[in-house]
Amino acid sequence: MLCQICGKNPASVHFTEIHDSQMSEIHVCERCAEEKGMQASAQQHKFEIADLLAGMVDSMTQTDEERVGHVSCARCGLLYSQFKETGRLGCSECYSAFQFQLRPLLRRIHGDTHHRGKSPSHGKAVATRSRRIQRLHDDLRRAVDREDFETAATVRDEIRRVESEPVPAVDPTPTDATGSAS
Amino acid sequence: MSEAPRDFQELFSRTSPWLQGEGPHAEMVLSTRIRLARNLRDVPFTHRARDEQLLGVLASVSAAAQESTAFRGSLLLRMPECTADQRQVLVERHLVSHELGDGARPRGILIAPDERLSLMINEEDHLRLQSMTPGFQLAECWALADAADDELDQSLDFAFSQEIGYLTSCPTNAGTGLRASVLIHLPALVLLEEIQRVLKSIMQVGLNVRGLYGEHSEIMGNLFQISNQTTLGRSERDSIESLERVTRQIIETEERARERMLRDARTQLEDKVWRAYGTLRYCRSIHAKEVINLCSAVRLGVAMSLPGLCPLRTLNELLVLTQPANLQMAAGRELSPAERNVYRAELVRERLIAADREQSQDSQG
Numbered sequence: 001m002l003c004q005i006c007g008k009n010p011a012s013v014h015f016t017e018i019h020d021s022q023m024s025e026i027h028v029c030e031r032c033a034e035e036k037g038m039q040a041s042a043q044q045h046k047f048e049i050a051d052l053l054a055g056m057v058d059s060m061t062q063t064d065e066e067r068v069g070h071v072s073c074a075r076c077g078l079l080y081s082q083f084k085e086t087g088r089l090g091c092s093e094c095y096s097a098f099q100f101q102l103r104p105l106l107r108r109i110h111g112d113t114h115h116r117g118k119s120p121s122h123g124k125a126v127a128t129r130s131r132r133i134q135r136l137h138d139d140l141r142r143a144v145d146r147e148d149f150e151t152a153a154t155v156r157d158e159i160r161r162v163e164s165e166p167v168p169a170v171d172p173t174p175t176d177a178t179g180s181a182s
Numbered sequence: 183m184s185e186a187p188r189d190f191q192e193l194f195s196r197t198s199p200w201l202q203g204e205g206p207h208a209e210m211v212l213s214t215r216i217r218l219a220r221n222l223r224d225v226p227f228t229h230r231a232r233d234e235q236l237l238g239v240l241a242s243v244s245a246a247a248q249e250s251t252a253f254r255g256s257l258l259l260r261m262p263e264c265t266a267d268q269r270q271v272l273v274e275r276h277l278v279s280h281e282l283g284d285g286a287r288p289r290g291i292l293i294a295p296d297e298r299l300s301l302m303i304n305e306e307d308h309l310r311l312q313s314m315t316p317g318f319q320l321a322e323c324w325a326l327a328d329a330a331d332d333e334l335d336q337s338l339d340f341a342f343s344q345e346i347g348y349l350t351s352c353p354t355n356a357g358t359g360l361r362a363s364v365l366i367h368l369p370a371l372v373l374l375e376e377i378q379r380v381l382k383s384i385m386q387v388g389l390n391v392r393g394l395y396g397e398h399s400e401i402m403g404n405l406f407q408i409s410n411q412t413t414l415g416r417s418e419r420d421s422i423e424s425l426e427r428v429t430r431q432i433i434e435t436e437e438r439a440r441e442r443m444l445r446d447a448r449t450q451l452e453d454k455v456w457r458a459y460g461t462l463r464y465c466r467s468i469h470a471k472e473v474i475n476l477c478s479a480v481r482l483g484v485a486m487s488l489p490g491l492c493p494l495r496t497l498n499e500l501l502v503l504t505q506p507a508n509l510q511m512a513a514g515r516e517l518s519p520a521e522r523n524v525y526r527a528e529l530v531r532e533r534l535i536a537a538d539r540e541q542s543q544d545s546q547g
Contacts, residue, residue, distance in 0.1 A: 076226045076230055078230065086229075087352060087353075088227065088229055088230075088306075088351050088352055089227060089349075089351055089352070089353065090226055090227060090230040091225075091226040091227055091230065092221060092223050092227075092341030092343075092349040095343060095346055095349050095356070096343075102353060105353060106346070106353055106356065106414055109353060109354055109412065109414075110356075110357065110412040110413065110414035110415050111388075111412060111415060112412075112414050112415020112416075113345070113346070113414065113415070114345060114346075114414070114415060115343075115344070115345060115346055115347025115348075115357045115358070115414060115415075116357075116415060116416055116417045116420075117347055117348075117357060117358035117360070117413075117416070117417045117418045118328075118331075118358070118417070118418060119342060119344070119347070120335050120340055120342050121332075121335060121336070131339075132223070135224075165344055165345075
Protein backbone atom coordinates (compact mmCIF):
# COMPACT_ATOMS: atom_id res chain seq x y z
CA MET A 1 0.00 0.00 0.00
CA LEU A 2 1.37 3.42 -0.94
CA CYS A 3 1.28 6.55 1.17
CA GLN A 4 -2.00 8.43 0.65
CA ILE A 5 -0.25 11.80 0.86
CA CYS A 6 2.82 11.53 -1.37
CA GLY A 7 1.78 8.41 -3.26
CA LYS A 8 5.44 7.36 -3.56
CA ASN A 9 6.67 5.59 -0.43
CA PRO A 10 5.07 2.51 1.13
CA ALA A 11 2.59 3.42 3.88
CA SER A 12 3.82 2.23 7.24
CA VAL A 13 1.88 4.47 9.62
CA HIS A 14 -1.85 3.88 9.96
CA PHE A 15 -4.38 6.19 11.56
CA THR A 16 -8.10 5.90 12.12
CA GLU A 17 -10.11 9.06 12.44
CA ILE A 18 -13.68 9.74 13.53
CA HIS A 19 -15.35 12.83 12.08
CA ASP A 20 -19.07 13.39 12.58
CA SER A 21 -19.50 9.73 13.49
CA GLN A 22 -17.76 8.74 10.24
CA MET A 23 -14.72 6.58 10.62
CA SER A 24 -11.97 6.79 8.06
CA GLU A 25 -8.54 5.25 7.80
CA ILE A 26 -5.41 7.02 6.61
CA HIS A 27 -2.29 5.19 5.51
CA VAL A 28 0.85 7.25 5.13
CA CYS A 29 4.62 6.84 4.99
CA GLU A 30 6.80 7.78 7.94
CA ARG A 31 8.16 10.87 6.21
CA CYS A 32 4.74 12.37 5.51
CA ALA A 33 3.54 11.38 8.97
CA GLU A 34 6.43 13.28 10.46
CA GLU A 35 5.92 16.29 8.21
CA LYS A 36 2.26 16.46 9.15
CA GLY A 37 3.09 15.91 12.82
CA MET A 38 1.21 12.61 12.86
CA GLN A 39 4.02 10.33 13.94
CA ALA A 40 2.96 8.45 17.04
CA SER A 41 6.18 6.53 17.26
CA ALA A 42 8.60 7.07 20.07
CA GLN A 43 11.44 7.18 17.59
CA GLN A 44 11.66 10.93 17.49
CA HIS A 45 12.06 11.06 21.27
CA LYS A 46 14.59 8.31 21.65
CA PHE A 47 17.78 8.86 23.54
CA GLU A 48 20.82 9.21 21.38
CA ILE A 49 23.98 9.20 23.40
CA ALA A 50 25.87 10.51 20.43
CA ASP A 51 23.55 13.55 20.34
CA LEU A 52 23.94 14.13 24.05
CA LEU A 53 27.69 13.87 23.78
CA ALA A 54 27.77 16.13 20.76
CA GLY A 55 25.83 18.76 22.70
CA MET A 56 28.27 18.56 25.56
CA VAL A 57 31.33 18.69 23.38
CA ASP A 58 30.06 21.93 21.84
CA SER A 59 30.76 23.70 25.07
CA MET A 60 34.39 22.53 25.11
CA THR A 61 37.31 24.29 23.48
CA GLN A 62 39.32 22.35 20.94
CA THR A 63 42.24 21.83 23.35
CA ASP A 64 39.80 20.54 25.98
CA GLU A 65 38.37 18.14 23.46
CA GLU A 66 41.76 16.82 22.38
CA ARG A 67 42.83 16.32 25.95
CA VAL A 68 39.60 14.49 26.83
CA GLY A 69 39.58 12.44 23.63
CA HIS A 70 42.98 10.94 24.41
CA VAL A 71 42.13 9.78 27.91
CA SER A 72 42.08 6.00 27.87
CA CYS A 73 41.05 3.17 30.18
CA ALA A 74 44.14 1.59 31.74
CA ARG A 75 42.48 -1.82 31.77
CA CYS A 76 40.87 -2.25 28.35
CA GLY A 77 42.59 0.55 26.44
CA LEU A 78 39.38 2.17 25.17
CA LEU A 79 39.89 5.82 24.26
CA TYR A 80 37.30 8.33 25.36
CA SER A 81 37.03 9.41 21.73
CA GLN A 82 36.03 5.82 20.82
CA PHE A 83 33.32 5.88 23.47
CA LYS A 84 32.07 9.14 21.99
CA GLU A 85 31.67 7.46 18.63
CA THR A 86 29.95 4.27 19.74
CA GLY A 87 28.22 5.24 23.00
CA ARG A 88 29.49 1.95 24.49
CA LEU A 89 32.06 1.64 27.26
CA GLY A 90 34.72 -1.08 27.06
CA CYS A 91 34.77 -2.59 30.53
CA SER A 92 33.68 -1.91 34.10
CA GLU A 93 36.91 0.03 34.79
CA CYS A 94 36.01 2.55 32.09
CA TYR A 95 33.58 4.08 34.58
CA SER A 96 36.58 5.01 36.79
CA ALA A 97 38.88 5.94 33.92
CA PHE A 98 36.35 8.38 32.44
CA GLN A 99 34.65 9.38 35.69
CA PHE A 100 35.10 13.12 35.14
CA GLN A 101 33.69 12.94 31.63
CA LEU A 102 30.93 10.49 32.52
CA ARG A 103 29.53 12.32 35.52
CA PRO A 104 27.97 15.19 33.53
CA LEU A 105 26.75 12.70 30.90
CA LEU A 106 25.08 10.50 33.52
CA ARG A 107 23.49 13.58 35.04
CA ARG A 108 22.14 14.53 31.65
CA ILE A 109 20.76 11.07 30.91
CA HIS A 110 19.39 10.21 34.34
CA GLY A 111 19.15 13.54 36.15
CA ASP A 112 21.33 12.02 38.87
CA THR A 113 24.74 10.41 39.38
CA HIS A 114 24.13 8.28 42.46
CA HIS A 115 22.86 4.73 42.61
CA ARG A 116 19.95 4.21 44.98
CA GLY A 117 18.96 0.67 44.10
CA LYS A 118 19.95 -2.79 45.25
CA SER A 119 23.56 -3.91 45.53
CA PRO A 120 25.36 -7.23 45.60
CA SER A 121 25.31 -8.87 49.02
CA HIS A 122 27.44 -7.19 51.70
CA GLY A 123 29.97 -9.94 52.42
CA LYS A 124 30.54 -10.47 48.78
CA ALA A 125 30.92 -6.76 48.15
CA VAL A 126 33.74 -6.56 50.71
CA ALA A 127 35.50 -9.53 49.12
CA THR A 128 34.99 -8.03 45.68
CA ARG A 129 36.49 -4.72 46.80
CA SER A 130 39.67 -6.35 48.07
CA ARG A 131 39.95 -8.43 44.88
CA ARG A 132 39.65 -5.23 42.92
CA ILE A 133 42.40 -3.49 44.92
CA GLN A 134 44.60 -6.54 44.47
CA ARG A 135 44.04 -6.45 40.72
CA LEU A 136 44.86 -2.75 40.55
CA HIS A 137 48.12 -3.40 42.42
CA ASP A 138 48.94 -6.00 39.75
CA ASP A 139 48.16 -3.46 37.02
CA LEU A 140 50.40 -0.92 38.77
CA ARG A 141 53.31 -3.37 38.96
CA ARG A 142 52.96 -4.24 35.28
CA ALA A 143 52.82 -0.56 34.28
CA VAL A 144 55.97 0.23 36.31
CA ASP A 145 57.74 -2.79 34.79
CA ARG A 146 57.16 -1.51 31.30
CA GLU A 147 58.00 2.05 32.41
CA ASP A 148 54.55 3.33 31.45
CA PHE A 149 54.49 5.94 34.20
CA GLU A 150 51.45 7.75 32.89
CA THR A 151 49.30 4.63 33.27
CA ALA A 152 50.98 3.85 36.59
CA ALA A 153 49.96 7.28 37.92
CA THR A 154 46.35 6.72 36.80
CA VAL A 155 46.25 3.29 38.42
CA ARG A 156 47.81 4.64 41.63
CA ASP A 157 45.11 7.33 41.81
CA GLU A 158 42.49 4.66 41.22
CA ILE A 159 43.88 2.54 44.08
CA ARG A 160 43.72 5.56 46.40
CA ARG A 161 40.18 6.26 45.29
CA VAL A 162 38.96 2.69 45.83
CA GLU A 163 40.74 2.46 49.20
CA SER A 164 39.16 5.72 50.35
CA GLU A 165 35.64 4.54 49.39
CA PRO A 166 33.65 3.43 52.41
CA VAL A 167 33.29 -0.32 52.80
CA PRO A 168 30.02 -1.22 51.05
CA ALA A 169 27.08 -0.82 53.35
CA VAL A 170 24.23 -3.22 53.81
CA ASP A 171 21.74 -3.22 50.94
CA PRO A 172 19.99 0.18 51.09
CA THR A 173 16.71 -1.18 49.73
CA PRO A 174 15.92 -4.40 51.54
CA THR A 175 13.66 -6.52 49.40
CA ASP A 176 11.56 -7.55 52.38
CA ALA A 177 10.61 -3.96 53.18
CA THR A 178 6.96 -3.69 54.05
CA GLY A 179 5.06 -0.46 53.79
CA SER A 180 6.55 2.76 52.52
CA ALA A 181 7.11 6.18 54.02
CA SER A 182 4.05 7.60 52.31
CA MET B 183 6.51 -26.26 38.03
CA SER B 184 6.04 -27.27 34.41
CA GLU B 185 8.45 -29.62 32.63
CA ALA B 186 11.20 -27.86 30.72
CA PRO B 187 11.08 -28.02 26.93
CA ARG B 188 13.86 -30.36 25.81
CA ASP B 189 14.69 -28.63 22.60
CA PHE B 190 13.72 -25.82 20.27
CA GLN B 191 10.90 -27.78 18.63
CA GLU B 192 9.24 -28.49 21.95
CA LEU B 193 9.55 -24.83 22.97
CA PHE B 194 8.05 -23.81 19.64
CA SER B 195 5.03 -26.07 20.08
CA ARG B 196 4.07 -24.37 23.36
CA THR B 197 2.25 -21.10 23.93
CA SER B 198 4.34 -18.46 25.70
CA PRO B 199 2.88 -17.77 29.14
CA TRP B 200 2.80 -14.02 28.46
CA LEU B 201 0.33 -14.67 25.63
CA GLN B 202 -2.22 -16.48 27.73
CA GLY B 203 -4.56 -13.52 28.07
CA GLU B 204 -4.73 -13.86 31.85
CA GLY B 205 -3.85 -11.65 34.79
CA PRO B 206 -5.17 -8.30 35.97
CA HIS B 207 -6.42 -5.96 33.19
CA ALA B 208 -5.57 -8.61 30.57
CA GLU B 209 -8.07 -7.07 28.13
CA MET B 210 -5.91 -3.93 27.96
CA VAL B 211 -2.46 -4.89 29.23
CA LEU B 212 -1.08 -7.86 27.28
CA SER B 213 2.03 -8.40 29.33
CA THR B 214 4.42 -7.02 31.93
CA ARG B 215 8.16 -7.39 31.59
CA ILE B 216 11.19 -6.70 33.77
CA ARG B 217 14.76 -6.73 32.47
CA LEU B 218 17.95 -6.49 34.53
CA ALA B 219 21.32 -5.79 32.90
CA ARG B 220 24.42 -7.23 34.58
CA ASN B 221 28.07 -7.71 33.60
CA LEU B 222 30.90 -9.78 34.95
CA ARG B 223 33.52 -7.56 36.54
CA ASP B 224 36.60 -9.23 35.08
CA VAL B 225 35.59 -9.52 31.44
CA PRO B 226 35.42 -6.60 28.98
CA PHE B 227 31.87 -5.74 27.89
CA THR B 228 30.55 -7.94 25.08
CA HIS B 229 31.43 -5.71 22.12
CA ARG B 230 35.07 -5.35 23.33
CA ALA B 231 35.57 -8.96 24.45
CA ARG B 232 37.24 -11.63 22.34
CA ASP B 233 35.18 -14.63 21.26
CA GLU B 234 37.06 -16.96 23.63
CA GLN B 235 36.25 -14.62 26.54
CA LEU B 236 32.58 -14.65 25.52
CA LEU B 237 32.65 -18.46 25.36
CA GLY B 238 33.92 -18.36 28.95
CA VAL B 239 31.06 -16.03 29.95
CA LEU B 240 28.52 -18.29 28.22
CA ALA B 241 29.89 -21.32 30.07
CA SER B 242 30.20 -19.74 33.54
CA VAL B 243 26.91 -17.84 33.47
CA SER B 244 24.86 -20.77 32.18
CA ALA B 245 26.50 -23.10 34.73
CA ALA B 246 25.78 -20.67 37.58
CA ALA B 247 22.20 -20.21 36.41
CA GLN B 248 21.53 -23.95 36.02
CA GLU B 249 22.57 -24.31 39.69
CA SER B 250 19.97 -21.76 40.81
CA THR B 251 16.42 -22.72 41.69
CA ALA B 252 15.12 -20.08 39.26
CA PHE B 253 16.80 -21.66 36.23
CA ARG B 254 17.05 -25.31 37.29
CA GLY B 255 16.32 -27.58 34.35
CA SER B 256 16.19 -24.72 31.87
CA LEU B 257 16.86 -24.96 28.16
CA LEU B 258 20.08 -23.41 26.83
CA LEU B 259 20.07 -22.40 23.18
CA ARG B 260 23.40 -21.30 21.73
CA MET B 261 22.78 -18.76 18.99
CA PRO B 262 25.48 -19.97 16.58
CA GLU B 263 23.91 -23.44 16.69
CA CYS B 264 20.43 -22.16 15.85
CA THR B 265 19.27 -21.62 12.28
CA ALA B 266 18.44 -18.06 11.18
CA ASP B 267 14.73 -18.95 11.27
CA GLN B 268 14.94 -20.40 14.78
CA ARG B 269 16.68 -17.25 16.01
CA GLN B 270 14.03 -15.08 14.37
CA VAL B 271 11.27 -17.18 15.98
CA LEU B 272 12.83 -16.40 19.36
CA VAL B 273 12.90 -12.69 18.49
CA GLU B 274 9.24 -12.77 17.43
CA ARG B 275 8.42 -14.58 20.67
CA HIS B 276 10.08 -11.70 22.58
CA LEU B 277 12.60 -14.05 24.17
CA VAL B 278 15.59 -12.72 22.29
CA SER B 279 16.56 -9.20 21.20
CA HIS B 280 17.54 -8.36 17.62
CA GLU B 281 21.14 -7.93 18.81
CA LEU B 282 21.31 -11.41 20.33
CA GLY B 283 19.48 -12.85 17.34
CA ASP B 284 22.21 -11.95 14.84
CA GLY B 285 23.92 -15.20 15.82
CA ALA B 286 27.37 -14.07 14.82
CA ARG B 287 29.09 -14.34 18.20
CA PRO B 288 29.08 -16.79 21.15
CA ARG B 289 25.75 -15.73 22.54
CA GLY B 290 22.96 -17.77 24.04
CA ILE B 291 19.67 -17.79 25.85
CA LEU B 292 18.62 -19.78 28.86
CA ILE B 293 14.89 -20.34 29.12
CA ALA B 294 13.41 -21.42 32.45
CA PRO B 295 10.91 -24.33 32.35
CA ASP B 296 7.80 -22.14 32.50
CA GLU B 297 9.31 -19.50 30.16
CA ARG B 298 8.46 -16.69 32.55
CA LEU B 299 12.16 -16.22 33.24
CA SER B 300 14.88 -16.11 30.62
CA LEU B 301 18.49 -15.02 30.51
CA MET B 302 20.21 -13.64 27.44
CA ILE B 303 23.96 -14.18 27.63
CA ASN B 304 26.42 -11.89 25.81
CA GLU B 305 23.88 -9.45 24.53
CA GLU B 306 24.92 -5.79 24.81
CA ASP B 307 25.62 -6.73 28.44
CA HIS B 308 26.91 -10.14 29.58
CA LEU B 309 23.61 -10.89 31.29
CA ARG B 310 20.13 -9.68 30.46
CA LEU B 311 17.77 -11.32 32.92
CA GLN B 312 14.16 -11.10 31.83
CA SER B 313 10.85 -11.94 33.48
CA MET B 314 7.54 -11.85 31.60
CA THR B 315 4.06 -12.21 33.02
CA PRO B 316 0.65 -11.95 31.37
CA GLY B 317 -1.55 -8.95 32.21
CA PHE B 318 -0.61 -6.06 34.45
CA GLN B 319 1.44 -7.47 37.33
CA LEU B 320 4.55 -5.42 37.94
CA ALA B 321 5.09 -6.47 41.55
CA GLU B 322 4.96 -10.20 40.70
CA CYS B 323 7.19 -9.73 37.70
CA TRP B 324 9.76 -7.79 39.74
CA ALA B 325 9.71 -10.40 42.52
CA LEU B 326 10.61 -13.11 39.97
CA ALA B 327 13.51 -11.16 38.46
CA ASP B 328 14.78 -9.89 41.81
CA ALA B 329 14.94 -13.37 43.34
CA ALA B 330 16.70 -14.83 40.29
CA ASP B 331 19.18 -11.93 40.33
CA ASP B 332 19.94 -12.54 44.03
CA GLU B 333 20.65 -16.18 43.31
CA LEU B 334 22.94 -15.40 40.37
CA ASP B 335 24.72 -12.81 42.50
CA GLN B 336 25.76 -15.57 44.92
CA SER B 337 28.01 -17.23 42.39
CA LEU B 338 28.85 -14.52 39.85
CA ASP B 339 30.96 -11.40 40.43
CA PHE B 340 28.91 -8.58 38.96
CA ALA B 341 30.49 -5.28 37.90
CA PHE B 342 29.22 -2.85 40.53
CA SER B 343 30.33 0.41 42.08
CA GLN B 344 28.94 1.96 45.24
CA GLU B 345 28.48 5.28 43.49
CA ILE B 346 27.08 4.27 40.11
CA GLY B 347 25.59 0.86 40.89
CA TYR B 348 25.57 -1.94 38.31
CA LEU B 349 27.95 -1.01 35.50
CA THR B 350 26.63 -1.53 32.00
CA SER B 351 28.06 -1.26 28.52
CA CYS B 352 25.82 1.70 27.72
CA PRO B 353 25.61 4.43 30.38
CA THR B 354 21.85 4.74 29.77
CA ASN B 355 21.40 1.47 31.71
CA ALA B 356 23.90 2.08 34.53
CA GLY B 357 22.62 2.02 38.11
CA THR B 358 19.81 -0.45 38.55
CA GLY B 359 20.12 -1.88 35.01
CA LEU B 360 16.33 -2.11 35.22
CA ARG B 361 13.86 -1.79 32.38
CA ALA B 362 10.29 -2.39 33.52
CA SER B 363 7.64 -2.30 30.81
CA VAL B 364 3.99 -2.93 30.09
CA LEU B 365 2.55 -3.75 26.67
CA ILE B 366 -0.73 -1.88 26.52
CA HIS B 367 -3.55 -1.64 23.96
CA LEU B 368 -4.94 1.88 23.52
CA PRO B 369 -7.35 1.87 20.56
CA ALA B 370 -9.84 4.42 21.90
CA LEU B 371 -7.18 7.03 22.62
CA VAL B 372 -5.83 6.52 19.10
CA LEU B 373 -9.30 6.67 17.50
CA LEU B 374 -10.20 9.83 19.41
CA GLU B 375 -6.80 11.35 18.55
CA GLU B 376 -5.93 11.85 22.18
CA ILE B 377 -2.93 9.57 22.03
CA GLN B 378 -0.36 12.26 21.18
CA ARG B 379 -1.30 14.23 24.28
CA VAL B 380 -1.14 11.08 26.42
CA LEU B 381 2.21 9.98 24.94
CA LYS B 382 3.62 13.45 25.50
CA SER B 383 2.63 13.44 29.15
CA ILE B 384 4.03 9.91 29.58
CA MET B 385 7.39 11.13 28.27
CA GLN B 386 7.26 14.24 30.43
CA VAL B 387 7.19 12.10 33.57
CA GLY B 388 10.36 10.31 32.47
CA LEU B 389 8.82 7.21 30.91
CA ASN B 390 9.46 5.94 27.41
CA VAL B 391 7.11 4.65 24.72
CA ARG B 392 8.03 2.10 22.06
CA GLY B 393 6.32 -0.22 19.60
CA LEU B 394 5.53 -3.93 19.93
CA TYR B 395 9.07 -5.01 19.07
CA GLY B 396 10.98 -2.62 21.32
CA GLU B 397 13.48 0.02 20.44
CA HIS B 398 13.06 1.61 16.99
CA SER B 399 10.03 -0.55 16.27
CA GLU B 400 6.95 0.99 14.80
CA ILE B 401 3.64 1.39 16.60
CA MET B 402 1.27 -1.26 15.23
CA GLY B 403 -2.17 -2.42 16.24
CA ASN B 404 -2.51 0.40 18.79
CA LEU B 405 -0.04 -1.47 20.98
CA PHE B 406 2.38 0.59 23.04
CA GLN B 407 5.25 -0.49 25.23
CA ILE B 408 5.69 1.88 28.13
CA SER B 409 8.82 1.64 30.22
CA ASN B 410 11.05 3.53 32.62
CA GLN B 411 13.69 5.68 30.96
CA THR B 412 16.26 6.29 33.69
CA THR B 413 18.14 3.83 35.87
CA LEU B 414 20.27 6.05 38.11
CA GLY B 415 19.14 7.97 41.18
CA ARG B 416 16.03 5.91 41.86
CA SER B 417 15.62 2.52 43.45
CA GLU B 418 14.05 -0.34 41.50
CA ARG B 419 11.00 -0.04 43.71
CA ASP B 420 10.61 3.68 42.91
CA SER B 421 10.93 3.12 39.17
CA ILE B 422 8.40 0.29 39.24
CA GLU B 423 5.93 2.20 41.41
CA SER B 424 6.07 5.19 39.13
CA LEU B 425 5.42 3.00 36.06
CA GLU B 426 2.59 1.33 37.96
CA ARG B 427 1.01 4.66 38.89
CA VAL B 428 1.23 6.09 35.37
CA THR B 429 -0.07 2.86 33.81
CA ARG B 430 -3.11 2.95 36.10
CA GLN B 431 -3.82 6.50 34.95
CA ILE B 432 -3.48 5.48 31.30
CA ILE B 433 -5.85 2.54 31.86
CA GLU B 434 -8.43 4.92 33.36
CA THR B 435 -8.01 7.44 30.52
CA GLU B 436 -8.44 4.69 27.92
CA GLU B 437 -11.49 3.34 29.77
CA ARG B 438 -13.11 6.79 29.77
CA ALA B 439 -12.32 7.20 26.07
CA ARG B 440 -13.94 3.82 25.36
CA GLU B 441 -17.06 4.81 27.29
CA ARG B 442 -17.32 8.05 25.31
CA MET B 443 -16.84 6.22 22.03
CA LEU B 444 -19.50 3.66 22.92
CA ARG B 445 -21.90 6.43 23.85
CA ASP B 446 -21.31 8.50 20.69
CA ALA B 447 -20.52 5.95 18.02
CA ARG B 448 -21.56 2.51 19.20
CA THR B 449 -22.83 1.29 15.83
CA GLN B 450 -19.74 2.42 13.92
CA LEU B 451 -17.55 0.81 16.54
CA GLU B 452 -19.38 -2.52 16.48
CA ASP B 453 -19.30 -2.37 12.69
CA LYS B 454 -15.53 -1.90 12.73
CA VAL B 455 -15.08 -4.81 15.18
CA TRP B 456 -17.24 -7.23 13.18
CA ARG B 457 -15.76 -6.22 9.83
CA ALA B 458 -12.30 -6.87 11.29
CA TYR B 459 -13.42 -10.24 12.64
CA GLY B 460 -15.06 -11.09 9.31
CA THR B 461 -11.87 -10.28 7.39
CA LEU B 462 -9.77 -12.43 9.70
CA ARG B 463 -12.28 -15.28 9.64
CA TYR B 464 -12.63 -15.43 5.84
CA CYS B 465 -9.45 -13.94 4.36
CA ARG B 466 -7.48 -15.94 1.79
CA SER B 467 -4.27 -13.86 1.77
CA ILE B 468 -3.19 -11.41 4.45
CA HIS B 469 -0.15 -9.40 5.51
CA ALA B 470 1.24 -9.65 9.09
CA LYS B 471 0.65 -5.98 9.80
CA GLU B 472 -2.98 -6.23 8.71
CA VAL B 473 -3.49 -9.14 11.12
CA ILE B 474 -2.10 -7.04 13.96
CA ASN B 475 -4.32 -4.09 13.08
CA LEU B 476 -7.48 -6.21 12.67
CA CYS B 477 -6.75 -8.08 15.90
CA SER B 478 -6.66 -4.67 17.58
CA ALA B 479 -10.28 -4.01 16.57
CA VAL B 480 -11.38 -7.51 17.64
CA ARG B 481 -9.56 -7.07 20.97
CA LEU B 482 -11.56 -3.90 21.54
CA GLY B 483 -14.73 -5.88 20.80
CA VAL B 484 -13.75 -8.57 23.33
CA ALA B 485 -13.12 -5.85 25.92
CA MET B 486 -16.59 -4.43 25.12
CA SER B 487 -17.97 -7.95 25.83
CA LEU B 488 -19.46 -8.36 22.35
CA PRO B 489 -20.60 -12.01 22.27
CA GLY B 490 -19.32 -14.48 19.67
CA LEU B 491 -15.76 -13.23 19.23
CA CYS B 492 -12.68 -15.28 20.07
CA PRO B 493 -10.90 -15.29 23.47
CA LEU B 494 -8.01 -12.89 24.21
CA ARG B 495 -5.60 -15.79 24.21
CA THR B 496 -6.27 -16.47 20.52
CA LEU B 497 -5.67 -12.81 19.62
CA ASN B 498 -2.42 -12.75 21.61
CA GLU B 499 -1.21 -15.97 20.00
CA LEU B 500 -1.96 -14.65 16.53
CA LEU B 501 0.29 -11.65 17.20
CA VAL B 502 3.29 -13.98 17.40
CA LEU B 503 2.25 -16.97 15.24
CA THR B 504 1.54 -14.85 12.15
CA GLN B 505 5.02 -13.27 12.15
CA PRO B 506 7.15 -14.45 9.20
CA ALA B 507 9.63 -16.77 10.96
CA ASN B 508 6.96 -18.39 13.14
CA LEU B 509 4.92 -18.98 10.02
CA GLN B 510 7.80 -20.61 8.14
CA MET B 511 8.65 -22.76 11.14
CA ALA B 512 5.03 -23.98 11.28
CA ALA B 513 5.01 -24.63 7.52
CA GLY B 514 8.32 -26.49 7.81
CA ARG B 515 9.82 -24.75 4.79
CA GLU B 516 10.79 -21.40 3.41
CA LEU B 517 7.86 -19.42 2.00
CA SER B 518 7.87 -16.56 -0.48
CA PRO B 519 6.10 -13.40 0.76
CA ALA B 520 3.05 -14.24 -1.39
CA GLU B 521 2.96 -17.82 -0.07
CA ARG B 522 3.33 -16.50 3.45
CA ASN B 523 0.25 -14.31 3.04
CA VAL B 524 -1.80 -17.31 1.90
CA TYR B 525 -0.45 -19.59 4.63
CA ARG B 526 -1.02 -16.84 7.21
CA ALA B 527 -4.65 -16.44 6.16
CA GLU B 528 -5.13 -20.20 6.49
CA LEU B 529 -3.59 -20.24 9.96
CA VAL B 530 -5.71 -17.30 11.13
CA ARG B 531 -8.93 -18.94 9.86
CA GLU B 532 -8.06 -22.27 11.50
CA ARG B 533 -7.30 -20.64 14.83
CA LEU B 534 -10.54 -18.68 14.81
CA ILE B 535 -12.58 -21.77 13.86
CA ALA B 536 -10.88 -23.77 16.64
CA ALA B 537 -11.61 -20.99 19.15
CA ASP B 538 -15.22 -20.92 17.97
CA ARG B 539 -15.56 -24.67 18.44
CA GLU B 540 -14.02 -24.55 21.92
CA GLN B 541 -16.37 -21.78 22.98
CA SER B 542 -19.49 -23.55 21.74
CA GLN B 543 -18.38 -26.77 23.51
CA ASP B 544 -17.84 -24.76 26.70
CA SER B 545 -21.28 -23.22 26.48
CA GLN B 546 -22.87 -26.65 25.85
CA GLY B 547 -20.82 -28.47 28.48
